[in-house]
Amino acid sequence: MKELDWANLAFGYLPTDYNVRCYFRDGKWGPVEATTSDTINIHMAATSLHYGQEIFEGLKAFRGKDGKIRIFRLDENAHRIQESAKGILMEPVPEEIFREAVIKAVKMNERFVPPYGSGASLYIRPLELGMSAQVGVKPSTEYLFMVLVTPVGPYFKEGFRPTNICIMRDYDRVAPKGTGRWKVGGNYAASLMAGEHAHDLGYSAVLYLDPREKKYLDECGPANFFAIKDGKYITPASESILPSITNKSLQQIARDMGIEVESRHIPLEELSEIQEAAACGTAAVASPVAEIHDLDTGKKYVVSPDGEPGPITTELYNRLRAIQLGEADDIHGWNTIVE
Numbered sequence: 001m002k003e004l005d006w007a008n009l010a011f012g013y014l015p016t017d018y019n020v021r022c023y024f025r026d027g028k029w030g031p032v033e034a035t036t037s038d039t040i041n042i043h044m045a046a047t048s049l050h051y052g053q054e055i056f057e058g059l060k061a062f063r064g065k066d067g068k069i070r071i072f073r074l075d076e077n078a079h080r081i082q083e084s085a086k087g088i089l090m091e092p093v094p095e096e097i098f099r100e101a102v103i104k105a106v107k108m109n110e111r112f113v114p115p116y117g118s119g120a121s122l123y124i125r126p127l128e129l130g131m132s133a134q135v136g137v138k139p140s141t142e143y144l145f146m147v148l149v150t151p152v153g154p155y156f157k158e159g160f161r162p163t164n165i166c167i168m169r170d171y172d173r174v175a176p177k178g179t180g181r182w183k184v185g186g187n188y189a190a191s192l193m194a195g196e197h198a199h200d201l202g203y204s205a206v207l208y209l210d211p212r213e214k215k216y217l218d219e220c221g222p223a224n225f226f227a228i229k230d231g232k233y234i235t236p237a238s239e240s241i242l243p244s245i246t247n248k249s250l251q252q253i254a255r256d257m258g259i260e261v262e263s264r265h266i267p268l269e270e271l272s273e274i275q276e277a278a279a280c281g282t283a284a285v286a287s288p289v290a291e292i293h294d295l296d297t298g299k300k301y302v303v304s305p306d307g308e309p310g311p312i313t314t315e316l317y318n319r320l321r322a323i324q325l326g327e328a329d330d331i332h333g334w335n336t337i338v339e
């Protein structure tokens, strides 16, 4: 293979050698099998195509300082895809199958795990689809669980540089008691219009307000939001956001650093009292925020007046990366080393 330009990868899809599949049919899961085919055979009346029975996950594998490959918090993603499945009446993938499929996909595509020091990683995308034909609005009886991987660089092209984000009230990503807490494809379809609108205006993401009252901070594009306020880590508690595994990890790292963590409703106005902010997620890692523009009121919250990432955000980011790259002790047991 032509050597990839590892240090300049975008967050996009590059073909790899294999993907891994497992079918649920006749009430049971079959074997976990690898294939070189990058297409799937699907019935034209499958529930995933008509009624949105589609869920996915996102996690990463890293090449460490010691040359070993580490997959970050595999068990958490295994658990979350089960919650997503239950949320839209799909068959939950057993944890052992999730684990086996992810490890197999990484191992078989080992040559695509970016080298240590490149700043890139192997993005792992497990997904599950409702496969059986239905015309009535009903859950499928057959499912396909698959795992594809692709090497990626930073989600925001700026990398670890502060970007501006915006608040808009014309769009909701999810309903108050809807599917926001699950990783359901439809949530992303519902976010496309707002996301494109924001990008056209030069913003990297939309900071959504809670869909019921539009009073509190909610999701930040394809990521959670956190801020540093008077030395505390604050992050929105909301039933309409995806429980981010990165956010959970950063909260633990913050506590390890002696920083108090508050997961609670954050009224919009509190943005004028914060000193740092970031969007956090597997793809976004911790992407610092420079300014937040409320497009409806014209108010601008300047989080980083000098355009630099804040010191606490930087430290959190560095510590997270150090664990993922095997530079720091994995004291919480977050990594799965691929043998």
Ligand code: PLP
Pocket (backbone or CB within 6 Å): 058, 219, 221, 222, 223, 224, 241, 242, 243, 244, 245, 246, 247, 280, 281, 282, 283
């Ligand atoms: N929120 C949304 C809507 C996402 O798509 C993601 C990405 O997975 C996250 C939050 C961050 O979650 P995690 O840190 O588990 O990747």
Ligand code: COI
Pocket (backbone or CB within 6 Å): 057, 058, 059, 222, 223, 281, 282, 283, 284
């Ligand atoms: C992730 O961070 O893994 C995501 O899923 C975000 C986005 C690429 C959908």
